[in-house]
Amino acid sequence: MIDFILMDISNGWKTGIMIAAMIAVFYFFLIRPQSQKAKEEEKYRNGLQKGDRVMTAGGIHGTIVSVSAPYAQIEVAQDTRIRVQLSTLNPIPEKKA
Numbered sequence: 681m682i683d684f685i686l687m688d689i690s691n692g693w694k695t696g697i698m699i700a701a702m703i704a705v706f707y708f709f710l711i712r713p714q715s716q717k718a719k720e721e722e723k724y725r726n727g728l729q730k731g732d733r734v735m736t737a738g739g740i741h742g743t744i745v746s747v748s749a750p751y752a753q754i755e756v757a758q759d760t761r762i763r764v765q766l767s768t769l770n771p772i773p774e775k776k777a
Contacts (some may be wrong), residue, residue, distance in 0.1 A: 725766045729753065738766040 728734070732744045732756060742754035745761055752769060756760050 686693055703729075724771065726768060728766065728769065733772050734769045735772045737770065741772060 728744055728747055730744055730746060734744060735740070735741050740756055742756040742762070745753045745755050746768070750766050751763050752766050753761050753763050
């Protein structure tokens with residue numbers, strides 16, 4: 681009878697350890713990198729200034745004319761300006777040779 685009780689306890693520990701390991705894997709490979717990326721994007725958007733080259737989420741390239749949270753006005757062509765939300769702005773991707 682005692683062996684049966686000890687076996688259940690050890691299996692419970694094994695299960696608990698596996699669940700903790702799965703939570704750790706999810707945290708280090710999914711949650712943590714995503715939160716770090718979100719912080720970097722927020723830092724980028726808070727640092728935007730007049731004259732910065734940006735790209736909208738829709739792929740429109742332009743230069744920032746003014747920033748007034750939560751919006752920015754960007755010039756996409758000479759004398760053509762559009763107003764977009766800061767959350768849609770991304771840095772222009774670098775060209776790979």
